[in-house]
Amino acid sequence: MSSRLEKKEERILQILERLAEESSKGIPIIVEGKKDVETLRTLSIKGKIIEAKTSRKSMLDVISEVETCRKREVILLLDFDRRGRELAKRLKQYLETSHIKANIIFWKRLRGIAGHELKDVEGLTSYMETLKRRIRNS
Numbered sequence: 001m002s003s004r005l006e007k008k009e010e011r012i013l014q015i016l017e018r019l020a021e022e023s024s025k026g027i028p029i030i031v032e033g034k035k036d037v038e039t040l041r042t043l044s045i046k047g048k049i050i051e052a053k054t055s056r057k058s059m060l061d062v063i064s065e066v067e068t069c070r071k072r073e074v075i076l077l078l079d080f081d082r083r084g085r086e087l088a089k090r091l092k093q094y095l096e097t098s099h100i101k102a103n104i105i106f107w108k109r110l111r112g113i114a115g116h117e118l119k120d121v122e123g124l125t126s127y128m129e130t131l132k133r134r135i136r137n138s
Contacts, residue, residue: 005131005138006135008113008114008131009128009131009132009135011109011113012110012113012131015106015110015113016043016044018106019075019106020043020044020045020046022047022075022103022106023045023046023047023048023049023075024046024047025047026047026069026071027047027071027073027074027075027103028047028048028049028050028071028074028075029045029048029049029050029074029075029076029077030050030051030062030066030075030076030077030078030091031050031051031052031077031078031121032051032052032053032078032079032084032087032120032121033051033052033053033054033122034051034054035122036049036051036077036079036121036122037049037051038122039121039122039123039124039125040077040121042125043124043125050062050065050066052078052091053087059090059091059094062091062094063094063095063098066098066100067098067100071100072099072100072101073100073101073102073103074095074100074101074102074103075103075104075106076088076091076092076103076104076107077106077110077121078091078107078121079119079120079121080107080110080111080114080120081119081120088102088104088107114127
């Protein structure tokens with residue numbers, strides 16, 4: 001059991017490391033809110049992070065903020081619930097209309113590894129802590 005959990009932890013850490021690398025290259029990351037930003041900062045993601053669901057911010061405001069970064073790619077890292085999936089789909093469509101690649105690979109991989117155990121980005125640090133505790137106790 002612990003080797004399975006250790007592999008899961010290792011895979012997530014690799015994803016987070018690659019996410020940090022892409023972010024350090026200047027590729028912006030779009031998350032839903034302030035707590036998601038705080039979580040990514042805690043996980044050593046230092047680049048530009050854009051909040052998609054802050055008060056009074058429209059979809060066009062988010063796209064405009066992405067366009068000011070002058071990057072042809074953005075990473076979507078929205079929540080893993082139904083509303084997060086819907087927001088990701090809408091954002092992806094809007095971004096691609098503006099000729100900006102919407103990278104959802106990190107989102108898909110995290111979702112694939114954690115499954116239903118992780119429902120949002122802000123829960124990532126506590127999920128990792130729980131995983132470490134389960135590894136120690138097994």
